[in-house]
Amino acid sequence: MRKGQYRFVAGFLLAPLALYLIFVIWPYIQTFGYSLTDWSGESPNFKFVGLDNYTALFHDDVFKQAIWHNVLLLVFIPVLTILISLFFAFMVNVGGRGGAGGVSGVKGSNIYKIIYFFPQVLSLAILAVLFQALYRSDEGGLLNGILIKLGLVDANSPIEWMNNPKLVLWCLMVVIIWHGVGFYLVLFSAAMQSIPREIYEAALLDGAGRSQTFFRVTLPLLWESVQTAWVYLGIVAMDMFVLASTLTPGTGFGGGPDHHGEVIATVLMRNFLYFGKSGYACAMGIVMLVLTMIISVITLRATRRERIEF
Amino acid sequence: MGSTSTRNNGEGLGRRDLIKRSAALGLITVPTMSFLSACASGSDDSGSKDTSKGKVTKDNPFGVAKNGKLEVVVFKGGYGDDYAKAWEALFAKKWGTKTSHLGTQEITGKLQPRFNGGNPPDVIDDSGAQQIKLDVLFKGGQLLDLQAVLDAPSVDDPSKKVSETLIAGSTDPGLQGGKVVSLNYVYTVWGLWYSGKLFKEKGWAEPKTWDDFLDICKKAKAAGIGGLAHQGKFPYYINLLIMDLIAKTGGLDAMKAIDNLDPKAFVGSDAAKKSIEAVYEIVDQGLLMPGTNGLTHTESQTRWNQYKAAFIPSGSWLENEQLKQTPADFDMKFLPVPLLPGSKLPFEAIRAGSGEPFIIPTKASNKAEAQEFMRLMLSKEWSTSFAKEANSLTILKDGVDPSVKLRPGTQSTVEAVKAAGDANSFNFLYPNWYSEMDVAIQNASNELMSKRIQPAEWLKRAQAAVDKAAKDPASKKNHRA
Numbered sequence: 175m176r177k178g179q180y181r182f183v184a185g186f187l188l189a190p191l192a193l194y195l196i197f198v199i200w201p202y203i204q205t206f207g208y209s210l211t212d213w214s215g216e217s218p219n220f221k222f223v224g225l226d227n228y229t230a231l232f233h234d235d236v237f238k239q240a241i242w243h244n245v246l247l248l249v250f251i252p253v254l255t256i257l258i259s260l261f262f263a264f265m266v267n268v269g270g271r272g273g274a275g276g277v278s279g280v281k282g283s284n285i286y287k288i289i290y291f292f293p294q295v296l297s298l299a300i301l302a303v304l305f306q307a308l309y310r311s312d313e314g315g316l317l318n319g320i321l322i323k324l325g326l327v328d329a330n331s332p333i334e335w336m337n338n339p340k341l342v343l344w345c346l347m348v349v350i351i352w353h354g355v356g357f358y359l360v361l362f363s364a365a366m367q368s369i370p371r372e373i374y375e376a377a378l379l380d381g382a383g384r385s386q387t388f389f390r391v392t393l394p395l396l397w398e399s400v401q402t403a404w405v406y407l408g409i410v411a412m413d414m415f416v417l418a419s420t421l422t423p424g425t426g427f428g429g430g431p432d433h434h435g436e437v438i439a440t441v442l443m444r445n446f447l448y449f450g451k452s453g454y455a456c457a458m459g460i461v462m463l464v465l466t467m468i469i470s471v472i473t474l475r476a477t478r479r480e481r482i483e484f
Numbered sequence: 485m486g487s488t489s490t491r492n493n494g495e496g497l498g499r500r501d502l503i504k505r506s507a508a509l510g511l512i513t514v515p516t517m518s519f520l521s522a523c524a525s526g527s528d529d530s531g532s533k534d535t536s537k538g539k540v541t542k543d544n545p546f547g548v549a550k551n552g553k554l555e556v557v558v559f560k561g562g563y564g565d566d567y568a569k570a571w572e573a574l575f576a577k578k579w580g581t582k583t584s585h586l587g588t589q590e591i592t593g594k595l596q597p598r599f600n601g602g603n604p605p606d607v608i609d610d611s612g613a614q615q616i617k618l619d620v621l622f623k624g625g626q627l628l629d630l631q632a633v634l635d636a637p638s639v640d641d642p643s644k645k646v647s648e649t650l651i652a653g654s655t656d657p658g659l660q661g662g663k664v665v666s667l668n669y670v671y672t673v674w675g676l677w678y679s680g681k682l683f684k685e686k687g688w689a690e691p692k693t694w695d696d697f698l699d700i701c702k703k704a705k706a707a708g709i710g711g712l713a714h715q716g717k718f719p720y721y722i723n724l725l726i727m728d729l730i731a732k733t734g735g736l737d738a739m740k741a742i743d744n745l746d747p748k749a750f751v752g753s754d755a756a757k758k759s760i761e762a763v764y765e766i767v768d769q770g771l772l773m774p775g776t777n778g779l780t781h782t783e784s785q786t787r788w789n790q791y792k793a794a795f796i797p798s799g800s801w802l803e804n805e806q807l808k809q810t811p812a813d814f815d816m817k818f819l820p821v822p823l824l825p826g827s828k829l830p831f832e833a834i835r836a837g838s839g840e841p842f843i844i845p846t847k848a849s850n851k852a853e854a855q856e857f858m859r860l861m862l863s864k865e866w867s868t869s870f871a872k873e874a875n876s877l878t879i880l881k882d883g884v885d886p887s888v889k890l891r892p893g894t895q896s897t898v899e900a901v902k903a904a905g906d907a908n909s910f911n912f913l914y915p916n917w918y919s920e921m922d923v924a925i926q927n928a929s930n931e932l933m934s935k936r937i938q939p940a941e942w943l944k945r946a947q948a949a950v951d952k953a954a955k956d957p958a959s960k961k962n963h964r965a
Binding site for chain 2: 214215216217218219306310311312313314315318329330331332334335336337339423424425426430431432433444447448449450
């Protein structure tokens with residue numbers, strides 16, 4: 175390339191790079207700066223306190239519990255979402271056994287694809303409203319209503335889904351998985367469709383069943399998409415703010431009952447906006463950033479495999 | 485890669501173009517940067533820019549100039565925001581002021597950046613679930629001392645100070661560090677509520693003792709409805725009942741012990757022990773409305789409006805909040821918290837006080853207008869206008885024109901306020917002073933109502949929250965005598 179063209183390229187890169195620096199990197203740096211202060215969040219005056227906020231975090235049981243909850247979510251959300259959507263994607267694309275020698279999905283697979291995608295169209299705020307009605311703790315709730323009608327639950331002691339320390343996290347998890355499966359179904363479907371049919375036909379000719387086809391052919395060829403899905407879902411599991419703060423009980427961004435529905439983001443926001451400990455909350459934000467980065471790196475490293483060209 | 489410019493044909497991008505482009509980029513990025521820093525805590529503009537130049541007279545104690553500006557932001561919750569629009573119209577008529585209005589539920593989201601940027605609005609009703617906590621604002625030096633407004637001559641009777649026309653003690657909840665920094669405008673009464681119609685139908689009398697109260701709960705259970713409903717998702721409400729019972733059983737000393745973070749506020753307090761055990765009895769005997777521990781305020785209050793429970797705790801905004809859900813013949817009635825044996829306060833004693841804090845930021849640009857606005861809020865004309873638009877009383881003594889007919893719930897609170905008098909009205913201050921302690925006690929209460937902890941454990945956890953708040957050096961500034 176001639177000299178002028180470097181400039182031309184640089185000119186194009188400048189805008190996105192500047193936006194990235196301003197809107198992503200600079201806020202991180204600012205957050206780190208605030209995390210070293212006793213900023214209240216409502217005033218431009220604050221003192222530098224060094225690493226005090228970080229040492230306090232180590233003794234904060236609520237924060238530690240919240241991290242543990244995020245870790246649990248981090249394990250279960252990606253595994254369950256990926257397994258379910260892989261299964262559905264397989265059935266919808268190559269699981270069918272009709273027709274002469276053709277490789278296709280089960281009957282009506284196009285309709286299924288659309289139906290499974292429905293939840294993805296809804297925003298998280300709408301999900302929260304929907305599931306609040308579903309999990310409602312008296313006979314007016316959808317689940318309780320059905321269970322009471324079936325005689326499985328006593329009308330005098332309905333299941334208080336979100337007010338039950340043992341159920342609350344699982345209930346949140348169900349919402350996220352229900353919401354996510356449709357998207358990853360489409361992602362995996364697209365990847366599956368790019369797998370050459372001859373491979374499947376060869377497998378068929380060799381007498382492979384559905385499960386053998388899936389584990390020996392489909393999954394290895396989809397590995398890159400699974401990897402991507404894992405990172406995305408990991409980020410979702412580290413966040414969870416919208417659902418946890420609206421669906422779980424408690425004053426100031428939920429997190430109840432008694433911190434059993436807490437995630438890092440709810441503790442962070444409560445400290446930031448409700449308790450006036452914004453500097454402390456910024457320290458939590460930095461810890462969350464570091465954790466998310468570590469998890470992304472581990473996931474990408476651990477799932478690294480040889481690439482199969484086709 | 486072609487440039488259309490003929491001069492640079494064949495040479496890629498010309499230097500001149502590149503400079504032009506980067507200049508254009510700079511134009512975009514530079515304002516964005518300053519916008520961003522305004523978002524966080526960029527400017528520390530402590531110089532106030534008061535623009536008013538009006539003459540200070542007895543009718544115009546703050547020197548408001550004609551044709552100025554005023555920006556009002558109100559929490560649009562249980563009281564709506566029509567009352568504020570009516571006021572602004574009256575203010576604009578009097579002073580020719582250009583007023584701007586915002587009614588919102590997201591006080592924090594809308595205003596936090598503006599406080600940090602040093603350009604907050606002039607008058608704010610800082611209330612609701614997303615209020616910016618007053619202790620936090622005060623610590624940041626963001627709240628104007630309202631003493632000047634309270635010392636100004638009253639609109640209705642210029643020979644009196646504004647403070648002399650208010651219900652006794654109604655400015656106390658606005659105290660932070662010994663100064664009145666928020667005007668808690670609405671006079672609120674907290675306690676239990678029931679349906680006059682339901683009670684008449686069933687032949688139940690208003691319970692004055694805790695035993696009678698439990699008795700009605702049992703009868704309600706027998707009749708197939710819940711005894712007590714509460715807004716379990718937000719344990720703020722059940723804490724009203726618990727704390728009122730403590731204050732009435734142990735007297736004002738028990739209440740002050742909690743506000744003053746006494747090491748024996750809960751553990752070692754006989755009143756607290758008796759009260760929490762009494763509340764636990766409701767749970768233990770299965771007298772709660774089924775499922776109420778997980779319901780939001782709207783869900784549980786609507787259930788109660790459908791006669792699914794006998795009692796519910798709340799403040800006097802309840803009637804306005806439930807206007808649409810309340811049947812026409814419901815006959816909403818207020819009930820002071822019933823008494824345990826050996827109580828120090830009489831049955832008529834109620835938690836009453838001013839709520840809905842209106843504030844003026846230190847950095848407001850139109851302070852004279854804001855202070856005059858507040859003075860006018862405390863006139864009979866504006867107070868009556870509020871009662872009409874929002875179905876609630878204000879802190880102005882006899883502040884409602886008798887020609888205004890009140891709804892049954894509001895009417896019953898007027899009677900309750902009269903019966904209690906100044907002597908038997910009390911109010912806790914710790915929720916405004918120590919938000920972290922408040923939330924910790926609420927969490928414990930939620931556990932108790934869900935039968936996951938026992939009264940002894942509740943006392944321990946409440947005391948731990950008090951002790952933690954006492955360790956914060958900032959708590960030394962607050963004390964009530």
